[in-house]
Amino acid sequence: MSWRYFTSGECPICWGLRRDCRQSLETLLVHCRYREAKPPDWEQVRPDALGAMMWRQISTRASYNKSNPGAAWRELERLEKREKEQQQSKTRDNGLSIAQLDIEIRKVSDQLSLSVADRERLRSRFSVITDNIEEQDRLISESGCRSVSQWQKLHSPVNDRLPGVKEGGRSLLVRGEGILCPIANGQGKYIGWQVRLNNPTDGQKYVWLAGERKRASRPTSHLKSGELPIPSGSA
Numbered sequence: 124m125s126w127r128y129f130t131s132g133e134c135p136i137c138w139g140l141r142r143d144c145r146q147s148l149e150t151l152l153v154h155c156r157y158r159e160a161k162p163p164d165w166e167q168v169r170p171d172a173l174g175a176m177m178w179r180q181i182s183t184r185a186s187y188n189k190s191n192p193g194a195a196w197r198e199l200e201r202l203e204k205r206e207k208e209q210q211q212s213k214t215r216d217n218g219l220s221i222a223q224l225d226i227e228i229r230k231v232s233d234q235l236s237l238s239v240a241d242r243e244r245l246r247s248r249f250s251v252i253t254d255n256i257e258e259q260d261r262l263i264s265e266s267g268c269r270s271v272s273q274w275q276k277l278h279s280p281v282n283d284r285l286p287g288v289k290e291g292g293r294s295l296l297v298r299g300e301g302i303l304c305p306i307a308n309g310q311g312k313y314i315g316w317q318v319r320l321n322n323p324t325d326g327q328k329y330v331w332l333a334g335e336r337k338r339a340s341r342p343t344s345h346l347k348s349g350e351l352p353i354p355s356g357s358a
């Protein structure tokens with residue numbers, strides 16, 4: 124991110140009333156702490172990570188229009204996402220950073236495989252996206268989905284702070300046979316996972332993996348924004 128720092132009197136929002144005003148050269152948003160300001164051609168977006176208000180110029184708003192995404196808007200969304208992820212990685216109570224989550228989830232998926240029947244199930248899900256079988260297989264392999272059985276055993280133990288891992292790290296808290304699908308963030312790091320149960324007992328087909336209730340500090344899947352790479356509307 125590159126910035127233009129306003130010197131005294133240059134800021135179009137406060138005209139020098141505040142000191143650390145700046146403008147992003149990527150988003151063109153002005154970051155100014157003078158929230159009481161009512162500059163005619165500017166409107167408030169939201170506070171930035173440092174607590175300053177972000178302002179956008181109304182007359183140039185077309186470049187920030189979400190239905191017509193310009194580079195500036197995409198950049199802003201990318202930054203917002205990163206800020207959010209950084210915040211979540213700090214507040215997550217399972218004590219694992221995003222990097223650790225990714226490592227531990229891969230340790231699990233590396234020791235599991237995908238059954239022929241589950242591959243067929245996934246192909247039929249992905250057929251909504253493409254008819255091409257090779258393309259379906261590519262999507263399946265990218266999704267990192269694996270077959271799991273009830274209380275899936277692990278050959279090599281993983282960190283039991285990972286949501287859905289039984290204390291001791293030698294099995295998964297999966298209550299039925301199904302397909303385990305890791306959820307990646309925008310940078311391709313695995314941050315959580317869901318299981319699609321083959322035979323859901325309570326009608327809930329997709330379940331987030333969470334820790335055991337009896338443990339004092341129960342690890343949970345905090346990031347609930349990710350979605351299964353499978354269209355959930357299909358049977």
Ligand SMILES: [Zn+2]
Pocket residue numbers: 134135136137138139140141144154155156157
């Ligand atoms: Zn200012």
